[in-house]
Amino acid sequence: MRLRVPSGWKGKNPIFFITPLVIFLLVAVASLRSGAYIITCNGQELGGVKDKAMLEKAKQKLTEKYRGTYGSDIIVEGEFTFLPLRKENVQFLNEEELASKIEKSASLKAKAVAININGKDVAFAKNQEAARQILEDVKKYYVDMVPGELVKVESPDAIKLEEKAVELEKILGDTELKQLLINGTPEFKEYKVAQGDTLWGIAKKNGVSLEKLVEANPHLKSADRLSPGDKIYLEEKKPLLNFTVVKKVTYQKAIPYNTVVEKDSSMWKWDQKVKTEGREGLKELASQVIYKNGVKVDEQVLGEKIIREPVTKVVVRGTKSEVAFRGSGRFLWPITGNITSPYGKRGRDYHEGIDIGAPYGSPVAASNSGVVVFAGRNGAYGNFIIIDHGGGIQTYYAHLSKIMVSEGQRVEKGSVIGRVGSTGRSTGPHLHFEVRVNGATKNPITYLNK
Known part of the structure; x- marks a missing residue:
């Protein structure tokens, strides 16, 4: 078979049409062998590099950056690809810039020691020495916090140390690691509100501040209003390592x-x-x-x-007691019974009359003839009667269960005016009896039967 030569090329020297093709191929090969690439990490374009060796140099930069903190070489995990440079205006990266971009897009790990407690990796130290020292520090913390001569210290937990490559952010410093093992991570338990509960009472009973309790329960509509059955969440701290x-x-x-x-x-x-x-x-x-x-x-x-x-x-x-009895003198005993509390100083208070014990409902008599000037309810006195006897003298009868006279009524000495009770500030049935002269209290004993 014979090749047909385009009519325009007839009579031309073959070098005429071979030369452009050769030039194109030489340029393409030159561009492929120039050492310029686009580098990607996990499919993300990082920028241009002039040779592949820059990747290892950038990784070395990262190792130098973190070796002082983590004490070992940095492991850079990521899928790196070098693509031929086929476009203009590409940003070429130096070693520091490439290291910075790799740090953001790749996973950086370091060799560390996992502290495994009861089958679970709970924390990571930078090396074996640091891990063992932290365990000793936690043990010493619990030994030193209580007084006395040490007999024994032990941990009920199963502890293992294992070397692993882990992400840099999981490797903790010594102080942070110690606090984590002592305090643990916050856990929440549910508490159901009972009748009579208050937030303050719940906080005090569980050893947390009111502020922390409110902060942990943003769902509450009001800190002052709880209903039985409401759910409260209590934050608990459980140590990761026990001693x-x-x-x-x-x-x-x-x-x-x-x-x-x-x-x-x-x-x-x-x-x-x-x-x-x-x-x-x-x-x-x-x-x-x-x-x-x-x-x-x-x-x-x-x-x-x-x-x-x-x-x-x-x-x-x-043991001597004075028994109240009805007599024929000027003032009568209003009821019969034992004096349960005398007139005068009583602890930090001053008792302005005498208390006479008697069964509930016993009749109360007017100590002398006079006019009822008050008959009704009066605060701590409860049901209360005042009789004016003239000459500035009045008698008071308090804590009655029943009032049987009215204001303005004249009563005779010995007539029944009410019944013994326990109204007002009273702890049991009795009569509180007072004698007042021109408004000043007097010891009733000095007036009775005289």
């Missing part, structure tokens, strides 16, 4: 004193005096105490020694 410390402890403990009461018939029953002051004793105990993560969980007393015996407190208390 049990056993120590021998010697300490002193107070011995409480006893109190005995002696009766004295010559003293009123509302009077008492201290005959002998009590004093606590003191003893020294030797114990073996078990702590878990710094919290005392058990104690065994090995022995004790009395340093000082306690002194018993002796109190003399009166």
Whole structure:
């Protein structure tokens, strides 16, 4: 078969049409062998490089950057591709620029030591020495935080150290690693609100601040309004590494004193005096105490020694009581019964009358003739009657269950005006009885039967 030559090329020298083709091929080969490439990482274009060796140099830059922190060479994981340079205006990268772009697009790892607790990698240290030192520091933390002579320290956890290549951000510094093993990572437990619960009470009971509790429960509509059945989330911190410390402890403990009461018939029953002051004793105990993560969980007393015996407190208390009875004198006893609280100073208060104990509903009589000037409810007095006897003298009758007179009514001495009760500020049925002269309280005892 014969090749047909284009009509325009007839009579031409063959070199005429071969030369352009050769020039094109030479240019193409030159461009392919020039050493210029586009480098990509995981499909992402990083920029232009003049030779493939720049990739290793950039990796070496990253190793130099992080060797001081992590103590080993950096492992750069990524799929790198070199593409022939086929376009103009490409940004050529130097070693520092290429290293920076690789750091952003590749995965950087370093050889580290995994701290494996109970089958789970919980943290990573930069090397074996650092990992072992951290474990010792955590153990020392728990030993030092409780007093006494060390007997034993051990961890119930299964601990293993394993070398692994891990991402740089997972490798922690010594201080951060120690705090992680001691404090753990926050966990949340659910608490169901019961009747009467308050946020403040829940926080106090679970040992967290109110601010932390509110922060952990943004779903609550109001910090002041809880309903039974509401769900509250409580943050808990559980150590990743546990230690049990056993120590021998010697300490002193107070011995409480006893109190005995002696009766004295010559003293009123509302009077008492201290005959002998009590004093606590003191003893020294030797114990073996078990702590878990710094919290005392058990104690065994090995022995004790009395340093000082306690002194018993002796109190003399009166037995003499004054019985209220109806007489024929100027003022009558309003009811019959024992005086349960006398007139005068009572603790930090001043009792302005006398209390006479009597069964609920017992009749209360007017101590003398007069006019009722008040009959009704009056705060702490409860149901209350005032009788004016003239001459500036008035008698008060308080805590009544029933009022049987009205204001302005004249009553005779001994007439029933009400019934014993426990209204107002009262802890049981009794009559509170007062005598006042020109508004000033007087001891009713000095007026009765006289």
